[in-house]
Amino acid sequence: MPFSNTPFRLSRADQFFPAHVIRRAVLRVIVLIVCLASAVESRAQAKIGTVDVDRVMKEYHKTKEAEAKLNEATNAAKKEYDERAEAYKKALDEINKLTAQLDTPALSADAKASKARERDEKIASLKIMEREINDFRQTREQQLQQQMLRLREGILKEMTDVVIAQGKSRNLDLVFDKSGASLSRFSPILVSPDSMDFTAEVIAELNKKERAKTPTASDKQSTNSAKSVSSPSASGSPTKP
Secondary structure, eight states: OOSOOSOOSSOSGGGTSOHHHHHHHHHHHHSEESSOHHHHHTSSSOOEEEEOHHHHHHHOHHHHHHHHHHHHHHHHHHHHHHHHHHHHHHHHHHHHHHHHHHTOTTSOHHHHHHHHHHHHHHHHHHHHHHHHHHHHHHHHHHHHHHHHHHHHHHHHHHHHHHHHHHHHHTTOSEEEETTOOOTTSSOSOOOOOGGGBOHHHHHHHHTHHHHHHSOOHHHHHHHHHHHHHHSOOSSSOOOOO
16 A cells, blocks of 8 residues: 555553653653752751652553543544545555456457546545545644643643642752653662652642542442432331321
């Protein structure tokens, strides 16, 4: 087939949230100065905290939701692309059959001329179909890329806002991403006490609204109990007025 029939480049959710892109984007903001530089210099010892950005990204419920949305959009685009590609193959098979018929010696001159015109018309339609398929592919990939960027930017901003807020509440001067890799492929934070890390608190704050929306087992049990109390017994008789 003349047009590209390779799978969509944006075909997996983990490609929308690559670790090195996340680290690079968050590290610019997450390695923050909560207090002014002059205030840090005036202190005998700076207060430092650490956050595992990779873990926050993986455990934040909106990351999974975003990946599901992107996978759904990618699968829909791939399905439509495959349908167009299948139609292209069928049209190409029809042209090949006409070409084979034109080589038949028993075919009359008029019949050959008719089939030649038919083949030329199909070839012209096929070229249009080919352009449309390539345009569709490029457009969908751009749309998926833009959707990925919008979702990722929103998630990174929410993560950063929570880290900054918690850093300020702890009166921290600096917060480092302990999962970020340096040029040597090692984390800049090789050793740090657990007391400096507040990753779990960041994750809990980010997922707090989601937990509030999800009913717990005790909530479901209370709801079922209330329903059983309010419902009349199947064996009971109706109350007389």
